[in-house]
Amino acid sequence: MSVNLKSIVESLIFVSDQPVSLDKLCGVLEEHERPEIRTALEQLVDEYRESARGIVLVEVAGGYQLRSRPENADYLRRLTRSKTTKFSQSALETLAIIAYRQPITRAEIEYLRGVDSGGVVKTLLEKKLLKILGKKDIPGKPLIYGTSREFLEMFNLKDLSSLPSLKEIQELAPTDAFSAQQDLPLDEPGESDQ
């Protein structure tokens, strides 16, 4: 029975074009208990990890997905013919800032980067790596941005908390003053108090 369940879980993950979460599996496999399903999933993960097969089972974007083994990437690129995913430094910088500081406005991104970032934000939106979260409730109602599920999928991240931790340079800092980084000293549009 347990073997069977593992096989079913594998089938389900296999046919999904998106990472499948444990919740989703439990919803589909309603006649099975959650611990049972979790065990099957964990066994599957272990098996994949231990094998040197061409398919790996990764935990990504809040779920599980089968992906090709990274070591084989060279060969796969020949097959897909499509352009390899590649990011410019400005795209990566902007993504990093948004990933770590979301929800964030364009003005905040630009303050941190020191340059106009509208173009790169638009490109990232087009690539679906960002999403518009709404409008910030301050004068001018600027749009606020965050990273998308596709961002996690693209960068093979389990969730936002598995982003590599920011390297703090604080031990060098003479005081803690520099560590306060909550609000950016940005002028809100409309407020001209400078």
Next chain:
Amino acid sequence: MSVNLKSIVESLIFVSDQPVSLDKLCGVLEEHERPEIRTALEQLVDEYRESARGIVLVEVAGGYQLRSRPENADYLRRLTRSKTTKFSQSALETLAIIAYRQPITRAEIEYLRGVDSGGVVKTLLEKKLLKILGKKDIPGKPLIYGTSREFLEMFNLKDLSSLPSLKEIQELAPTDAFSAQQDLPLDEPGESDQ
């Protein structure tokens, strides 16, 4: 080396949306001899046959393809029941027109899209993303459509005024194309500074 090749072949078959023939594999893996590739493929087929896994390797349409185990089909059907399918382009276009141009009749939608849109409108109504706002008092009394509360929920919008305007997107990276496009007067009554 042979193990490696097997892994590569598996990766290649895995990412292909069509059955992969031996010829195709030989074309991609040009630095390997055909017999070598055939052996790797055969080993792979054997391995899959002997395992009770959720994925099977089948020979189909002159090539090899990974499929989910047929015995698990019932479960897959449940997955499709809760599948969140992506919007088709026509659905998205129609929804966009209605969101930005409501209240609007089907004839107006079709005028803008240039194609019959009855089916799409019906689907969107069924998904509760649209609502009927009323009837137009002209011959035929066509229905007038607008977006629903569910639409706002889906996009996590507080109200229609938090729908990003075209202008806001164009300001990210100005392009000449449609810079003259007017915004809909969806602003709050108080803000009549246009």
Next chain:
Amino acid sequence: MTENSLFAANASYQVNIEEFEGPLDLLLHLIKKNEVDIYNIPIAAITRQYLDYLDLMKDLNLDIAGEFLVMAATLLQIKSKMLLPVTAEEENEEEEEDPRAELVRRLLEYQKYKEAAITLGQCELLGRDLFARKFSAPELASFEIEEEPAEVELFELIEAFQRVLAKVSPDSFHEVGADGLSIADRIAEVLALLEGEEAVAFESLFIGDVTRDGLVITFLAILELCKLKMIRITQARDRGTIWIMPVAVSGDGDAVEDEEGNIHVGKS
């Protein structure tokens, strides 16, 4: 920043220039190159090198982005502040801050994200290092798919609308309710129609509108009135007649009545 490739002879400079994402990036580079303490930036020297760099860009006829000039001004300002002797008065002012402090904060912050960006770039990328099956499995094809609320991002909606606009002649677009004026006029007309009535059938508000514009504007007017809570819209049963009622009738609000009166007078 710039993709000017006219200056083949100066290719080496150009490579350098393109490396910098912005003024912060350039400053970090200068600080690193000079091996100075970021908490004690020799502002005069760094400013000079920074300005030299801008000169170089100018000589190469490269566009200098506005941000670089703003930073130049900031640096000069900091430099002049540091040259000023600290007066006793200023010293008393709540723990006077080093003029460089804000810049240092920004540089540190920027450096943090710059490094995060590098780390991010080293992740195993989908479509570069790993590949997934980004197509729907053929074994699902035989099943009838019952769609659930689909996933779509706001931006896709905007893109879709832009796509539509791209296909339609611009002229045909200026018709729909673009001018708020006619909506305001129509609001007054609708209120006039409601005047003294208990309820009016929704459809009857559209009588006389022959153009699409007119209909749409009437509709926007009704929505506007609804938002202003000056009318109520009711429907007895699904797809039955929709009734529009002036809110003043159901009591609650002299202000509304006032406003209604005003608009009515203004119209007639």
